[in-house]
Every structure is written in C-alpha cells, then in structure tokens.
Amino acid sequence: MRHALALSLLALLLGGCASNPADRDISGTWINQVAIDAASRGGPLREALQAYGPNLEWDVNTKAAQARYTNGFENVDGKLLGEKSGAWKVDFYGSAGSELKRDGKQLSQAASENEPEQVFDRAQVQVPDGAPLGASFERALYSSYLGGSWKVVNGPGEGNTVQFQADGQIAGLPGADRYALCLAGDCASMSGGNDNMWLQLNGQGNTWIFARKGKELEILQAVNTAQTDEMPQFTPGERKWLLEKQ
Missing domain, CATH: 2.40.128 (Lipocalin)
Structure with a gap:
C-alpha cells in the first residue's frame, strides 16, 4: 500500500514538473x-x-x-x-x-x-x-564561423595573425579595421551566389568576395560588371588574401 502510494505521489510530482509553465x-x-x-x-x-x-x-x-x-x-x-x-x-x-x-x-x-x-x-x-x-x-x-586566429599565407601582411572579432572589429589585416558578412538582401543578390563581406578602414570601405574551404579563407576583389545606371553586380576578381585557420 505504501509502495503504491509512493508511486502515485512520484507520478503526480513528475506530472507537475512536465506541466511547469x-x-x-x-x-x-x-x-x-x-x-x-x-x-x-x-x-x-x-x-x-x-x-x-x-x-x-x-x-x-x-x-x-x-x-x-x-x-x-x-x-x-x-x-x-x-x-x-x-x-x-x-x-x-x-x-x-x-x-x-x-x-x-x-x-x-x-x-x-x-x-x-x-x-x-x-x-x-x-x-x-x-x-x-x-x-x-x-x-x-x-565568433563561430571566423573566430580564432588566422594566418596570412599570401597577400599584403603575409605572415600576420588576423583575428575577426564577434563585434565586427578585425585586427592584423592591412587596410581594414572592421568587417561585416553579407547574410541576405541586396548585398546577396548583387554577388551572384558568391559569399561577400564588407571591409572598411576609418569608416571607408568596399565589398569583397570570399570563399571558405575548410581551414582556408580566400578574399578576392569584387569586380562590378553592371552599367553605371544599374544595380551593381559583383563577380570574383583577383585574389587579394589567402588566410589559413591556426
């Protein structure tokens, strides 16, 4: 009897936990x-x-x-x-x-x-x-996608350690102090399916195309193929940097 009562109380307790708001x-x-x-x-x-x-x-x-x-x-x-x-x-x-x-x-x-x-x-x-x-x-x-330390394998600042901070700051990449990854919207439609980021220094910057392949990150010039009166259309140009995750 006591055993059955204990089981009933336990079931009631667990039921109450399950319905906890x-x-x-x-x-x-x-x-x-x-x-x-x-x-x-x-x-x-x-x-x-x-x-x-x-x-x-x-x-x-x-x-x-x-x-x-x-x-x-x-x-x-x-x-x-x-x-x-x-x-x-x-x-x-x-x-x-x-x-x-x-x-x-x-x-x-x-x-x-x-x-x-x-x-x-x-x-x-x-x-x-x-x-x-x-x-x-x-x-x-x-923090997850670009966090940690990267080494400039090829390009300006070769040998530098580059760090992409979670708040959008960047250190170690010549000519840039902030970055932003394109997630959706106009910046995505203008890059023809390629990933792109914004790199700037002292408030002035440009769009760059990037390609992530495992521990390698290529950053390439974004070449605008549109006419002056059209929405920009960027295609990959010359590679500027090759970074490797450390």
Whole structure:
C-alpha cells in the first residue's frame, strides 16, 4: 500500500514538473544555431543560410504579447495571440502568421505555406543594450564561423595573425579595421551566389568576395560588371588574401 502510494505521489510530482509553465515559456532571444553550426563546418556561408533559413533570430516578449524576427534583410513585428496546448500563434498584421512552440530547450517554428519548419536555440552571447534585432545571431555567427586566429599565407601582411572579432572589429589585416558578412538582401543578390563581406578602414570601405574551404579563407576583389545606371553586380576578381585557420 505504501509502495503504491509512493508511486502515485512520484507520478503526480513528475506530472507537475512536465506541466511547469517555465518549460513552455518562449520569452527571450532565440537564434538559428543550426545554420551557424552548418556554416562553421568550413563551407560556404550562403549555402548554410539557405539550407537552414530563412529566419535567423526571434525576439519574444510574452508579457507584452510581442514577437518579432529577422531574416537578415528585414525585421518583422508581430503580435502574440495567446497559447493553446503549448503553441503560440503570432499574427503579422495582414500577412500569414506563424506558430511557435517550446521543444525541450529549443524553440520550434512550425512550417507554413511560405516557410519551412525551423528550430532555434536561446542566445548565449551578450550584446550591448539597445542592440538591433539580429545582433545576437550575428555575434554568434562571427565568433563561430571566423573566430580564432588566422594566418596570412599570401597577400599584403603575409605572415600576420588576423583575428575577426564577434563585434565586427578585425585586427592584423592591412587596410581594414572592421568587417561585416553579407547574410541576405541586396548585398546577396548583387554577388551572384558568391559569399561577400564588407571591409572598411576609418569608416571607408568596399565589398569583397570570399570563399571558405575548410581551414582556408580566400578574399578576392569584387569586380562590378553592371552599367553605371544599374544595380551593381559583383563577380570574383583577383585574389587579394589567402588566410589559413591556426
């Protein structure tokens, strides 16, 4: 009898834990860690973002009934309509809505007519107060995809150690003090399927095409083949640097 009572109490306790509201809470910042992990295996960034995108980051505030996301090109604000059986409906003011749900430690975005199912992980990186939507994904990507030390094998500054910082600063690459990777939008459509980045020094910079192959990173000049009155169209030009991950 005592054994049966103990089992009943244990089942009740476990049932209470399973229905803990905290386990269903979707508030906070969630990033597309799957896309970051895929890119960080050493392949093209664009391919990873297309395979596991399109959305890169969600920011959810259940108390304010607000949810917003970014795909790297546009930020979309929505309204949480409430929870039902652990799923939260998000309305986007005239466009197709989304459904969000906790799946263990991840946030699941249900498939819709326009987008595939996606999963997101809680952001672990720290961003400054007031940072724009997408900053958490960007910092996590920069740290994972280009983090660590790189050596200039060929090009200006040969032999230098180059470090790409998570906040967009760069050290050791002659002629550049900041960088930004193209994730989506106009910069992506202008490069013909090639990965590209922005390199600048003292606020002035240019677009460069890059190719990541394992531990090697090629940075090439971006040649604009468009007419002066057309949107720029960049193709790979002469290689400027060859970097090797240390």
